[in-house]
Amino acid sequence: MGLVTPDYGTIFWMVLSFSIVLFVLGKFAWPAILNGLKEREASISEALQSAEKAKEEMQKLKADNERIMRKAREDRDELLKEARDIKNKMIESAKAEAQKEAAIMIEAAKQVINSEKISAINEIKMQVANLSIEISEKILKKELTGDKNQEELINKMLNDFKLN
Numbered sequence: 001m002g003l004v005t006p007d008y009g010t011i012f013w014m015v016l017s018f019s020i021v022l023f024v025l026g027k028f029a030w031p032a033i034l035n036g037l038k039e040r041e042a043s044i045s046e047a048l049q050s051a052e053k054a055k056e057e058m059q060k061l062k063a064d065n066e067r068i069m070r071k072a073r074e075d076r077d078e079l080l081k082e083a084r085d086i087k088n089k090m091i092e093s094a095k096a097e098a099q100k101e102a103a104i105m106i107e108a109a110k111q112v113i114n115s116e117k118i119s120a121i122n123e124i125k126m127q128v129a130n131l132s133i134e135i136s137e138k139i140l141k142k143e144l145t146g147d148k149n150q151e152e153l154i155n156k157m158l159n160d161f162k163l164n
Contacts, residue, residue, distance in 0.1 A: 140153075
């Protein structure tokens with residue numbers, strides 16, 4: 001029954017041994033344990049700060065990434081717009097050039113048609129003149145069968161030339 005109701009001597013030795021253990025722990029173990037806890041707290045604090053810095057840097061990088069992507073999209077859109085504008089200008093230029101060429105070809109065709117028309121009219125005039133001469137020749141041959149008729153015609157023509 002000594003453990004349930006201890007003596008004063010046992011209590012004294014228990015208090016003395018506890019005090020010695022407490023003194024030794026307080027002198028040697030507690031400072032080391034407290035220093036370890038402080039170091040651990042400092043390392044945890046540094047780790048939290050570096051994690052916060054990494055998080056901030058990640059946010060900055062993400063923002064920079066988004067800004068770069070937005071800029072790249074804007075540049076792409078601008079390049080596409082410029083390409084469309086250049087394409088439209090080239091098409092308009094080709095259309096204008098084709099219209100000029102068509103106008104030149106039409107004008108050349110009109111000139112060819114006009115010259116052909118003038119040539120045809122001149123040829124018709126020549127044929128009419130030749131036909132008129134042939135008809136006149138035949139009529140004159142018929143009327144001027146005698147010497148007297150020929151002399152009258154010659155005199156009449158000489159008189160007409162003198163008047164003009």
